[in-house]
Amino acid sequence: IQLTQSPSSLSASIGDRVTLTCRASQGINDYLAWYQQKPGKAPKLLIYRASTLQSGVPSRFSGSGSGTDFTLTISSLQPEDFATYYCQQLNSYPSFGGGTKVEIK
């Protein structure tokens, strides 16, 4: 199963509402996770089962979607949110999307 993330990068300002998209090549129910990765660090799980917030993750992060189309929304971008975000499907043999890099405008 192929995952396509869009955009591949975006520039945004502190306080902006940001929406990232992940599209699966076939239906994956809600077996989708989102990760945040900062340079030189391991990824961090943000969302699982498409919309469940991982413990300790700020509530400004939210996920939605089912089937083939999913979104990750950051309601008000904070300085620590500038990073690369990856989606991962777990419906079959796992795979990751190519990532979206969120940069400072």
Place this chain on the structure above:
Amino acid sequence: EVQLLESGGVLVQPGGSLRLSCAASGFTFYNYAMSWVRQAPGKGLEWVSTIHGSDGTTYYADTVKGRFSISRDNSKDTLYLQMNDVRAEDTAVYYCGRTATVAGIDYWGPGTLVTVSS
């Protein structure tokens, strides 16, 4: 506190072999599936392999199937990745992660770098 620590990353020649280890602590190891995920320099994440906790069922990405072997020693709380016939494209940081089968990888190690070069 859950902790994972990879080791074994080295510079290895093409066609060579190495074994990565991941020492786990802070949770009941045999209750969890474990995975290896890699990241080539400047590239995205690639799932490599997963092993279930109790029955040891294994899964591999097509890119490593037949060359890599995942295993675990539940008595030592340690995960392994045996890498044989390595290629230049296997050069990456290798992460181990505690895996909930349909809920993703909730804990990750800091990674270990494998470089395949002559």
